[in-house]
Amino acid sequence: MKKTTPSALAIAVVAAMTVPTASNAQGFVEDSKASVTFRNYYFDRNYVGTSPQAAAREWAQGVIAKFSSGFTPGIVGFGLDATGMLGIKLDSSPDRSGTGLLPRNPATGEAADEYSELGLTAKVKVSNTELQYGTISTFLPIAFASPTRLLPQTFRGGYLRSTDIPDLSLHLGRLDRINYRDSTDYQRMSVASPNRRFNGAADSDEFLFAGGDYKVTDSLTVKYYYAQLTDIYSKHYVGFEHLLPLGAGKLKTDFRYYLTGKDGEARGGNVDNRNLGVMFTYTNSGHSLGAGYMQLSGDTAMPYLAGTEPLVVSEGFMSSEFLNPKERSWQALYGYDFSEVGITGLKAVARYIKGSNISLPTLGGDGLTESERYLELAYALQGSLKGWTVRLRQSQYRNDFASAASFRDGNEARVNVDYTLKLW
Numbered sequence: 001m002k003k004t005t006p007s008a009l010a011i012a013v014v015a016a017m018t019v020p021t022a023s024n025a026q027g028f029v030e031d032s033k034a035s036v037t038f039r040n041y042y043f044d045r046n047y048v049g050t051s052p053q054a055a056a057r058e059w060a061q062g063v064i065a066k067f068s069s070g071f072t073p074g075i076v077g078f079g080l081d082a083t084g085m086l087g088i089k090l091d092s093s094p095d096r097s098g099t100g101l102l103p104r105n106p107a108t109g110e111a112a113d114e115y116s117e118l119g120l121t122a123k124v125k126v127s128n129t130e131l132q133y134g135t136i137s138t139f140l141p142i143a144f145a146s147p148t149r150l151l152p153q154t155f156r157g158g159y160l161r162s163t164d165i166p167d168l169s170l171h172l173g174r175l176d177r178i179n180y181r182d183s184t185d186y187q188r189m190s191v192a193s194p195n196r197r198f199n200g201a202a203d204s205d206e207f208l209f210a211g212g213d214y215k216v217t218d219s220l221t222v223k224y225y226y227a228q229l230t231d232i233y234s235k236h237y238v239g240f241e242h243l244l245p246l247g248a249g250k251l252k253t254d255f256r257y258y259l260t261g262k263d264g265e266a267r268g269g270n271v272d273n274r275n276l277g278v279m280f281t282y283t284n285s286g287h288s289l290g291a292g293y294m295q296l297s298g299d300t301a302m303p304y305l306a307g308t309e310p311l312v313v314s315e316g317f318m319s320s321e322f323l324n325p326k327e328r329s330w331q332a333l334y335g336y337d338f339s340e341v342g343i344t345g346l347k348a349v350a351r352y353i354k355g356s357n358i359s360l361p362t363l364g365g366d367g368l369t370e371s372e373r374y375l376e377l378a379y380a381l382q383g384s385l386k387g388w389t390v391r392l393r394q395s396q397y398r399n400d401f402a403s404a405a406s407f408r409d410g411n412e413a414r415v416n417v418d419y420t421l422k423l424w
Contacts (some may be wrong), residue, residue: 031070031142034340034423038063041150041416043099046317046407050396053098058111059091062150064191071125081121083135087116087392100149119154119183129162131317135179140171141237141256141311142209142227153307155349157207167215171225175207181305189305190267191232194406195324196362202267206230206303211237219243231264233271233303247397249284260302272299275323278312281333286340289350290333292324302327314353317372319397320407320416322355326366329355331405345380363401370399370407389418 005142039062044256046055065084071077089102094109136155137145157175177186189207194201201406211225223364225237239256255278261272265383279292292313296302302323304310314329322329333355338346351374358368374395381388393414 027070027073028079029070032068033372034065035420036063036065036423037418037420039150039416039418041101041414043086043101043149043161043412045099045410045412048411051408053095054094056099057092057096058101059218060150061090062086063089064151069130071123074148075126077125079123079125081123081132081135082177083119083121084153084400085149086114086116097301099229102150103182103184115184117179117181119179128164129160132159132161133157136173136175138173138175138209139172139423140211140225141239142211142225142235143207143225143305144309144311145173145305148309149160149181151181154179155207156186158423167210169214170212173208173211174207176205178305178307189229191229191303192308192310193268193305194303195360195401197267197325198267198271200306202232202269202349204230204267228263229303232262232266232268233415234263235260235286235303240304246282246283247285249282252279252283254279254313255280256301256311258312259299268303270295270300271303273302274298274324275302275312279313279331286337287335288335288337290331290335292331292333294327294329296325296327299325301327317351317353317374318395318412319372319410320355320370320399322370323352324358324360324368324370325356326357326359327355328357329353345382347378349424350374351378358401360401369398370397370401372397391418399400 032239039124040389041062042059044057047053063086067082069079069081069086071079087102089111092102097104097109097111103115104111121132121134121136123130123132125349131235133379134156136157136159137152138155139145145155155225156173156177159173162170178189179186188203188205190200192201193196207227207229209225209227211223213221213223214222219242222239223237223239228234236259242253244251258275260271260273274297277292281288294313302310309315310323311319311320312323314331333349333351335347335349354371356369358370359366360368372395376391376393378389378391395412397407398409
């Protein structure tokens with residue numbers, strides 16, 4: 001881990017705001033935008049039962065400065081994006097570090113006092129097709145950059161997006177490095193391996209992806225993506241989202257299917273998984289009521305890029321992703337938007353998920369279970385305080401795995417306060 005100084009943030013802002021002054025760069029300047037987000041984050045996970053670490057508890061302050069240029073005039077437009085990020089330790093100690101908010105020394109467990117980085121992205125646009133190269137963020141079913149800690153996780157590589165065909169969004173890319181959310185270094189990519197599912201030490205310097213979303217009608221969108229972490233795994237994704245007017249409300253159906261197998265040298269070990277998930281959510285007058293089911297089959301768990309979030313129907317839970325071999329899980333959700341009673345910006349969500357039929361021979365055998373209860377309260381302030389958001393989350397996670405499991409029984413709370421200032 002390379003430790004940098006807070007001056008990197010200033011460099012990022014200066015670099016971002018240094019734009020061409022030539023007349024042919026008029027669109028570059030006029031269509032540009034810049035913002036700064038201040039994020040205060042408190043993370044508290046208390047482990048239950050026998051554990052080598054009693055708790056993971058840290059508090060940190062983050063600053064994220066973003067600049068996005070417009071494009072120079074002409075058939076081919078050129079532009080530049082820049083992101084400067086700074087994380088500052090407010091509270092931590094070696095016996096409770098490792099929350100993902102701050103980098104830490106693996107030998108001593110001590111968290112860094114601060115860390116910062118600068119990301120630059122060159123971009124070229126023709127019509128509604130844009131090519132980016134440099135620091136990349138992907139928010140796709142096969143590679144979702146994690147936004148769940150102090151600073152966002154990014155990739156290095158090239159990313160082509162196109163909306164030239166009406167109702168069709170196409171995505172194509174090649175990534176060769178990943179920058180984890182609690183690091184400043186770009187590293188080779190690996191497969192996530194909680195509960196000893198795969199060989200987490202295996203890595204690759206190539207992640208390829210292609211696919212798109214097609215809006216069939218105003219109420220139906222279908223999706224297909226292919227991804228390959230070279231010499232580790234390949235993955236197909238098929239999904240759709242459908243909205244159906246039902247009574248005074250709407251019923252949303254969210255269907256997701258992943259088919260994953262080993263690729264090339266299979267450095268991470270055998271990969272053989274099929275994941276089918278569906279979520280039904282009915283909304284009416286501020287109320288949301290949901291029910292979902294996910295089933296894994298095949299010889300292994302479902303792999304995904306280490307450091308990213310797997311976009312399966314269990315997304316959003318805090319302590320586990322419910323992707324163990326053979327696992328079956330069901331969930332229930334209730335949410336309420338308080339704008340219906342005059343409190344604009346306030347929302348609450350309660351969720352419960354139960355996983356069963358888990359097969360982990362090295363951690364206790366077959367027929368294992370896990371569950372999580374989740375509560376969230378989020379408030380986007382209004383009026384003169386617009387730009388401030390407060391988010392409170394709490395969960396209780398339990399399983400009957402062996403004590404060596406990556407996901408251990410625990411109670412977790414997260415509090416983050418964000419303020420975004422638009423500079424222009």
